[in-house]
Amino acid sequence: MYSQIASNKRKSLLLMLIFIVVIAGLAWIFSKIYGGNADMVVIAIVFASGMSLISFFAGDKIALATAGAKAIAKQENPYVYRLVENLSITAGIPTPKIHIINEPQMNAFATGRDPKHSSIALTTGLIAGLNNEELEGVVAHELSHIKNYDIRVMMVVIVCIGIITLLSDWLLHSFLWRGNRDSENKANAVIMIIGLILAILSPLFAQLIQLAVSRKREFLADASGALLTRYPEGLAKALEKISVQNANHPLRHSNKATAHLYFANPFKAESVSKLFSTHPPVAERIKALRSM
Numbered sequence: 001m002y003s004q005i006a007s008n009k010r011k012s013l014l015l016m017l018i019f020i021v022v023i024a025g026l027a028w029i030f031s032k033i034y035g036g037n038a039d040m041v042v043i044a045i046v047f048a049s050g051m052s053l054i055s056f057f058a059g060d061k062i063a064l065a066t067a068g069a070k071a072i073a074k075q076e077n078p079y080v081y082r083l084v085e086n087l088s089i090t091a092g093i094p095t096p097k098i099h100i101i102n103e104p105q106m107n108a109f110a111t112g113r114d115p116k117h118s119s120i121a122l123t124t125g126l127i128a129g130l131n132n133e134e135l136e137g138v139v140a141h142e143l144s145h146i147k148n149y150d151i152r153v154m155m156v157v158i159v160c161i162g163i164i165t166l167l168s169d170w171l172l173h174s175f176l177w178r179g180n181r182d183s184e185n186k187a188n189a190v191i192m193i194i195g196l197i198l199a200i201l202s203p204l205f206a207q208l209i210q211l212a213v214s215r216k217r218e219f220l221a222d223a224s225g226a227l228l229t230r231y232p233e234g235l236a237k238a239l240e241k242i243s244v245q246n247a248n249h250p251l252r253h254s255n256k257a258t259a260h261l262y263f264a265n266p267f268k269a270e271s272v273s274k275l276f277s278t279h280p281p282v283a284e285r286i287k288a289l290r291s292m
Contacts (some may be wrong), residue, residue: 009149015156016052019164022050022202023047026167055156060111062118063261067109069099069121080127084120084139091143091228096120105251106130106242109261110142110151114269118146130238137225137235137261144224150217154261155172157214164206171199214260214278222285226292236289239264243282 026261027043074081081098088095096110099121106126112118120142127135143150226232254266260278 011153053074063111068100071099105249108263112151133234134238137238140219140225142229144221165203168199168202215280232289232292236286
């Protein structure tokens with residue numbers, strides 16, 4: 001577990017560096033197309049660095065606001081508050097800020113930059129639809145994301161995908177604005193082709209980052225959560241209930257940028273192929289839990 005936490009810290013830094021490199025590459029293409037001005041590269045690097053810092057310090061607030069999560073005090077829901085508090089003590093981490101999402105779909109997520117600055121959000125459907133042992137399994141899974149520093153990696157991915165997609169779209173539109181005015185310049189034409197390829201592939205590259213850090217983290221959090229409760233069957237039963245109830249009912253406030261945060265796939269089951277899903281198949285997760 002300690003080696004996994006250290007690995008996640010390194011991956012957070014690596015994601016930020018990759019993010020900066022991709023943005024700098026897009027800016028370099030811009031500078032070549034528009035006269036070789038290196039100032040654009042410098043501006044882009046500063047911009048990417050600033051956005052990385054925003055994702056680090058404010059990414060959790062963005063995720064919670066996007067999900068429509070509302071913070072609760074202990075007296076507002078003593079059952080949920082005590083459940084999270086007790087499992088946090090068992091895990092040896094500070095109790096995260098607890099939020100409720102007014103959604104009938106069963107789901108949950110954890111976010112933040114470290115255990116001292118973390119939050120957990122649960123839907124009303126999850127609280128109402130699971131018994132105590134099943135809800136404990138889901139909460140333990142999310143607390144494991146916090147303890148293993150998965151939340152830091154996941155938080156950075158949100159901003160990475162959004163900004164890379166935005167700038168790629170900006171670059172594609174610049175080609176449409178310029179038209180064929182520079183087609184007589186072979187060197188410039190080659191650069192424009194490279195830029196067009198980079199603009200098209202950058203969003204795909206960002207999604208691959210998301211997939212790479214999501215699936216393995218889910219299996220690890222399942223195992224860590226089962227270790228925390230000492231009852232893998234509770235989490236397995238929760239997954240069975242959630243997969244049936246959520247099959248045709250997507251989360252209202254879900255989007256592709258934050259999908260990887262959730263305990264279960266927030267979209268309709270048939271709308272996301274296994275290849276591009278941010279979560280491992282539920283059947284594989286249940287099989288792994290019941291083999292423990």
